[in-house]
Amino acid sequence: YYGDQWITFNGIGLTCTEYMMKPNMDSLNPYNGYWAYHSCFGGPSSSNGPIELNQEPQNVLNYLTASNFARSPQTQKIAFSSPFNQVIDASESPHHFPVVRIPMTGSCFLYDEDVDTSNHMDYVNTIDAITEFFTNASVAVLLDLHWNCPDSTAISGCKGAQSAPMALSQFGSNPGAVTFWSTVSAKYADNPLVMFELFNEPWLQPQDFSAYYDGDATYAGMKQMYDAIRKNTDNLIIIGGAQQYALDAQTLLAFWIQYGLDNNGEYPSNVVFNHHPYQGAGQGLEHSVQSIMRLALASKTVAPVIFTEFGQYCCGTKGTPCTGSGQCSNHNTGDHFVYNIVNFALQYDISWVGWAWRGDNDDYPCGDKPDCNQPDMRSSNGTLVDATYGGADWKTVWQTFVSNDAPKVQDVANGETLAPNASEAAGYLVRPCIQGKYNLGGICGWDFNVSSTSLSVNNFTSQSIYDSILPGLPPNGSCSSQGCTGIPCQTYTGPCQ
Numbered sequence: 001y002y003g004d005q006w007i008t009f010n011g012i013g014l015t016c017t018e019y020m021m022k023p024n025m026d027s028l029n030p031y032n033g034y035w036a037y038h039s040c041f042g043g044p045s046s047s048n049g050p051i052e053l054n055q056e057p058q059n060v061l062n063y064l065t066a067s068n069f070a071r072s073p074q075t076q077k078i079a080f081s082s083p084f085n086q087v088i089d090a091s092e093s094p095h096h097f098p099v100v101r102i103p104m105t106g107s108c109f110l111y112d113e114d115v116d117t118s119n120h121m122d123y124v125n126t127i128d129a130i131t132e133f134f135t136n137a138s139v140a141v142l143l144d145l146h147w148n149c150p151d152s153t154a155i156s157g158c159k160g161a162q163s164a165p166m167a168l169s170q171f172g173s174n175p176g177a178v179t180f181w182s183t184v185s186a187k188y189a190d191n192p193l194v195m196f197e198l199f200n201e202p203w204l205q206p207q208d209f210s211a212y213y214d215g216d217a218t219y220a221g222m223k224q225m226y227d228a229i230r231k232n233t234d235n236l237i238i239i240g241g242a243q244q245y246a247l248d249a250q251t252l253l254a255f256w257i258q259y260g261l262d263n264n265g266e267y268p269s270n271v272v273f274n275h276h277p278y279q280g281a282g283q284g285l286e287h288s289v290q291s292i293m294r295l296a297l298a299s300k301t302v303a304p305v306i307f308t309e310f311g312q313y314c315c316g317t318k319g320t321p322c323t324g325s326g327q328c329s330n331h332n333t334g335d336h337f338v339y340n341i342v343n344f345a346l347q348y349d350i351s352w353v354g355w356a357w358r359g360d361n362d363d364y365p366c367g368d369k370p371d372c373n374q375p376d377m378r379s380s381n382g383t384l385v386d387a388t389y390g391g392a393d394w395k396t397v398w399q400t401f402v403s404n405d406a407p408k409v410q411d412v413a414n415g416e417t418l419a420p421n422a423s424e425a426a427g428y429l430v431r432p433c434i435q436g437k438y439n440l441g442g443i444c445g446w447d448f449n450v451s452s453t454s455l456s457v458n459n460f461t462s463q464s465i466y467d468s469i470l471p472g473l474p475p476n477g478s479c480s481s482q483g484c485t486g487i488p489c490q491t492y493t494g495p496c497q
Contacts, residue, residue: 002097009140009351010069010402011099012060012377013309016040016359017130018103019161021115021123022150032116036126040359043126044117051125056360057133059382064098064139068403071096076408077347078429081415083475086448087297087348087432094349096402098139101308101353102130103146103200106180107171113154128187135193142239142308142353143184144197145177166212167199167220177220178228185229185236195237197308198225201245201276209254209461212243222255226268239272239306242299246276246309249298249470250460256302258457267453272306272351273299278375279337280313280329288333288420289344291438293430296350297472298445301452306351311375312337312392321390322366327373336426338375338392342401343427347409354394417484432473433484441467444489444496449476469494 001007019025020036020043029035036043042053062068075093079085107114108123115123131141148168151161155172167177181196188194204212204219215221222240229238243251252273260267277292296305314334315321328334338354345352357378370376372391379385387393401407410427417435418424436442445468446455452471463469473482479496483489491497 002095006094007097008094008304008345008349009099009142009306009353010096011064011101011140011142011353013101013103013353013356014041014060014130014359015103015356017127018105018146019150020126020359021108021117022105023114023116023152023154025116025152032118033122038360041126041130044122051122051129053129053133054360055382056357057130059378060100060357061134061137061139063384063398063402064100064134065137068398069096069098070403070405070407071098073404074406075346076406078409078411080431083448083481084431084433086474086476087472099142099195099351099353100134100139101142101144101197102127103144104184105147105150106145106167106177107149107153107155107158107174110180110183111155111171111174114149131188131191131194135191138193140193140195142195142197143188144200144308145180146200148176162201165203165205167202167225169215169218169220178215178224181225182228182232185232189233189236192236195239195272196229197239197241197274198222199241200309202241202243202251203245204243207243207251207461209251209457212251213255213258223259223262226271230269235270237270237272238268239274239308241274241276241308244465246274247295248465248468249273249275249295250463250465250468252299253302253452253455253471254457254460257453257455257460260453261457267302271303273303274306274308275299276309277307277341278309278311278313279334280311280327280373288424288430288438289337289340289428290417290430290435291440292341293344293348293432294434294440294468294470294473296348297432298452298468298470299472300348300350301472304351306353307341307345308353309355310338310341310352311355313373313375315372315390316387316393318387318393319390320388321372322369330420332423333420336424336428338394339397339400339426340424340428342397343410343429346401346407347429417487431484433487434473434482434489435484435487436489439466441469442483442487442490443467443469443494444479444482444491445469445473446471446495447477447479448472448474450495 033044
């Protein structure tokens with residue numbers, strides 16, 4: 001809630017802020033800090049000059065204010081028939097609140113040696129200028145610990161960019177992620193429009209819930225980072241991402257239950273759980289909205305849910321594709337994936353932040369053009385992409401679901417559950433039931449009326465995401481009836497055994 005308003009967040013994720021001032025970023029430029037100012041969102045406007053923003057924050061803000069963003073839309077949902085109406089009340093919908101996600105690199109925020117200007121305050125003040133720009137316009141800002149150290153880190157022993165599977169307890173020999181969050185949360189504790197995303201995409205292999213939760217000699221645990229923030233603010237929202245690159249629900253549920261056990265029945269406050277649904281080769285389950293439906297509804301049994309990243313690697317059929325590094329794994333489920341995720345989120349009251357607006361730069365495999373195999377939101381002229389070069393048609397998504405004062409949830413398949421070999425047209429809406437064909441398995445979960453907090457941590461830490469046994473699906477009192485029409489869920493294991 002924001003005041004007395006029930007809200008979900010809709011918005012735009014920035015990218016380039018995580019690497020804009022990394023060591024050697026400006027080795028070919030006129031001065032250190034040049035690239036951040038001229039090609040990202042802001043930075044030193046001259047050698048040793050003041051921190052200033054460029055045009056890009058305003059380009060983003062144009063879509064988050066005035067007629068481009070309906071804060072109090074009259075949403076028309078689909079009235080599900082029984083038992084699916086136990087999940088969704090079609091008569092009620094939240095207000096919408098604009099949000100920008102700012103990825104950050106921890107060592108750049110804390111230490112001079114990982115900033116190409118040799119002054120970490122240049123990085124801090126640039127992040128602060130972007131944050132202040134948006135919050136002054138009544139747009140929420142989500143500060144994300146995206147990387148521990150950059151890929152060109154000058155700190156010996158620190159794993160750079162995505163090579164670290166979790167927040168690090170130390171950045172080399174320096175204090176790491178817990179100190180980062182203690183510093184950041186103290187700085188923004190009095191700004192009610194700032195939120196904190198603990199770590200972008202945890203991917204500890206093999207799965208290690210103890211390290212994920214409590215930390216160890218190498219990693220900062222989610223509880224450690226949560227507690228560091230709560231020492232500075234009781235109220236600001238904290239966003240927690242799951243294992244499997246912020247995809248599974250099992251570690252989120254285990255985190256919630258374990259925290260309650262450790263704190264005499266007191267559970268985390270003002271926490272939102274995070275999932276990153278992508279459609280593309282090498283992206284988690286690589287399939288449909290069917291998968292993220294099961295995971296998100298399981299997480300929603302204890303906390304609100306946000307997708308702080310999502311995107312598609314399928315180029316679709318519109319325009320002339322410009323393709324780079326990504327690969328589409330299934331055109332049937334992928335050509336309209338972004339459209340269908342936003343449609344799904346509108347029906348199921350889930351917040352979202354699209355990935356990603358790359359700043360005013362030509363840091364694309366396709367030069368200055370968006371790459372349909374890379375989930376770009378920004379076109380080359382500083383507006384939302386319209387699929388001219390293939391990929392997601394964010395312009396249409398925005399007009400249909402975000403700027404529209406009366407958005408309508410779409411249901412083009414009229415409730416039919418489609419198999420992976422069927423084309424999911426724009427407006428396909430999944431029902432809350434188990435199909436068993438999207439790499440999650442088809443095992444029946446707990447009854448919809450079973451409280452997740454009554455379950456054991458071991459119920460979830462012993463699972464594989466590929467054989468998911470989860471709460472959150474109807475009907476009440478009949479776990480064996482969670483399958484979609486004509487597709488029974490399996491009872492050989494799990495609570496229906």
